Amino acid sequence: MTKPRDWRKSTRSTNTSNCVEVGRxxxxxxxxxxxxxxxxxxxxxxxxxxxxxxxLKTNRFE
Structure with a gap:
């Protein structure tokens, strides 16, 4: 398995501590x-x- 790279956090998460990051x-x-x-x-x-x-984009989780 390859190692995840280019981890990033949503720009909407800048002022919170409850965040996840996504890596490629x-x-x-x-x-x-x-x-x-x-x-x-x-x-x-x-x-x-x-x-x-x-x-997510079609609000299936709301």
Whole structure:
């Protein structure tokens, strides 16, 4: 498995401490908690990440 790279945090999270970061993988994405970066990360495939982002954009979690 490749190591996540280019970790970034949402610009909407600048004034809060409850944030996650997303890192790039060759065929997907990785997500980790900014308060405990050493705890590891969750990985997804490209298809899973695309489905997750589509669900966010269509308010499926509200």
């Amino acid at each position: 993988l060759t065929n997907g994405a990785a997500v980790r908690d900014t308060k405990n970066r050493t705890a590891g990360h969750l990985t997804t495939t490209q298809a899973q990440w695309t489905a997750f982002i589509a669900a």
